[in-house]
Amino acid sequence: MNGLVNYALEGFLRSTYGAAQWQTIAQRAGLGFDRFEPLLDYPPDLTDRVIAAAAEILHRPRDTVLEDLGTWLVAPRSDGRLRRLLRFGGLRFLDFLHSLEELPGRARLALPDFQLPDMRLRDLGEGAFCLQVQDPFAGAHHLVMGILRAMADDYGALVLIDGGDGAITIQLLDATHAEARQFDLAVGAP
Amino acid sequence: MTADITVSGRALDRLMPLHLHLDAQGQIRRAGPTLIHILGQIKGQSVFDLFHITRPTGLMQMAALLRHAGEQLTLSPRLQPAAAWRGQIVPVKDGGAILNLSFGLNVIEAVRQHALTAADFAPTDLAVEMLYLVEAKNAVLDEFRRLSLRLEGARSEAEEQSLTDPLTGLRNRRALDLALGRACAGRQAFGLMHLDLDKFKQVNDTLGHAAGDHILRQVAQTLRAETRAGDTVARVGGDEFVILLPAMTDQAALMALAGRLVARLGRPMDWDGAPCQIGASIGITSSQMQDRPDPAHLLHQADLALYAAKNAGRGQARLAQASDGMPPEGAPAQATPAA
Numbered sequence: 052m053n054g055l056v057n058y059a060l061e062g063f064l065r066s067t068y069g070a071a072q073w074q075t076i077a078q079r080a081g082l083g084f085d086r087f088e089p090l091l092d093y094p095p096d097l098t099d100r101v102i103a104a105a106a107e108i109l110h111r112p113r114d115t116v117l118e119d120l121g122t123w124l125v126a127p128r129s130d131g132r133l134r135r136l137l138r139f140g141g142l143r144f145l146d147f148l149h150s151l152e153e154l155p156g157r158a159r160l161a162l163p164d165f166q167l168p169d170m171r172l173r174d175l176g177e178g179a180f181c182l183q184v185q186d187p188f189a190g191a192h193h194l195v196m197g198i199l200r201a202m203a204d205d206y207g208a209l210v211l212i213d214g215g216d217g218a219i220t221i222q223l224l225d226a227t228h229a230e231a232r233q234f235d236l237a238v239g240a241p
Numbered sequence: 242m243t244a245d246i247t248v249s250g251r252a253l254d255r256l257m258p259l260h261l262h263l264d265a266q267g268q269i270r271r272a273g274p275t276l277i278h279i280l281g282q283i284k285g286q287s288v289f290d291l292f293h294i295t296r297p298t299g300l301m302q303m304a305a306l307l308r309h310a311g312e313q314l315t316l317s318p319r320l321q322p323a324a325a326w327r328g329q330i331v332p333v334k335d336g337g338a339i340l341n342l343s344f345g346l347n348v349i350e351a352v353r354q355h356a357l358t359a360a361d362f363a364p365t366d367l368a369v370e371m372l373y374l375v376e377a378k379n380a381v382l383d384e385f386r387r388l389s390l391r392l393e394g395a396r397s398e399a400e401e402q403s404l405t406d407p408l409t410g411l412r413n414r415r416a417l418d419l420a421l422g423r424a425c426a427g428r429q430a431f432g433l434m435h436l437d438l439d440k441f442k443q444v445n446d447t448l449g450h451a452a453g454d455h456i457l458r459q460v461a462q463t464l465r466a467e468t469r470a471g472d473t474v475a476r477v478g479g480d481e482f483v484i485l486l487p488a489m490t491d492q493a494a495l496m497a498l499a500g501r502l503v504a505r506l507g508r509p510m511d512w513d514g515a516p517c518q519i520g521a522s523i524g525i526t527s528s529q530m531q532d533r534p535d536p537a538h539l540l541h542q543a544d545l546a547l548y549a550a551k552n553a554g555r556g557q558a559r560l561a562q563a564s565d566g567m568p569p570e571g572a573p574a575q576a577t578p579a580a
Contacts, residue, residue: 088388089384139369160373237349237356238372238375238376
């Protein structure tokens, strides 16, 4: 079910850089079409090709493209659905961090053949954590970094996030730095 | 024998935020924090005043209720008679009982109505996971709905294409067969014309296919201009057209229209600055010509009338005869082009 990932990538590129840029990227990636269906399967190398084409056309490092995608997925300008699903992970940012290990299981509850990368969280003490992400495609942990940054904002937590080699270090400086965005459990709430 | 254990009220609150500790008469001695959040301070009230037990029915006494210890109970809060909560009661040593509750399938409503958060549920309770699943399911469903809409759009576009003659934009043979089949099956009244161009082959042969295509498009334009929006104008062969005219069975009206078509198509057209002369012959029939209109039969009839028009010297229209299957003899009606 990598269509969902490709669909998200398309949505991010379209809405951030415009339809014309997206067309150019789709062409450079040799897609032969310009619209992903979220519920279909695509050849596994397509995701990589779109990311590479986007990096080239937009003159941005690949890792940055992925991190921006992660931020966009959670930020208010997308439809906000992923943000809501992630907020089910827990009441505080710390609960959310710990819920990441459960995330692939949660995703499979909803979509049995949706494979999210395995994540392992290690508590290093004194608010420091190490998140090991098994990359399903090169640099996927940069996408996770983008998501983490945006979710920290959402929870109103002040964190330092650093990444390299599939591992992300997270330093939680202040769990209640700012006011958290409202999260209502009720179905369909904003 | 397992040893009995003592659990504090605070521990019960954590394990079962929706529990009630009842005394022997069914008076509430303690309520879990989520219940207090929803129902307010209910200590001292009778459980039977707060809840209507719907399964098993008719229970109004503790002794009767305790006979169902361990079973699944269904109860509605008196304030929300439509909600069906679940419960389980077990007796405790002080002669009272613990009644533990859950929202059952009303959990989504309950969360919305009472603005519950994950903290209102025990960590072992999967209620929040259920909300998560409902939300994820809705997202997937929305995507499927969007996909269906896109597919439906593509399908109707493909269908439109499969019914259209790409050269002229008129309907094609398939579209005509469908429309004619529907008209016959629905016992509708209609007129039917079979139109064949005269001298088209010569144009094609002498001026080339580009000229031929140009002429066909011009003819299509004329046919569209002379017919109504609800008529089906189809190109069914190289230079053959069939027109289905709903509700138009009057012979004089059909002949008048055919006369106009013959006249307009008989005027020289322009190709690359040079005049280009073709003409048209038309065979006409209508649903009135048969007791049980049948598509193949009607097309054959119109074809015979067209044949008669051609034989009579082209550039004219002929009405089919009721003596079906026989070539119309004795020129039943004839339209000649106006000058």
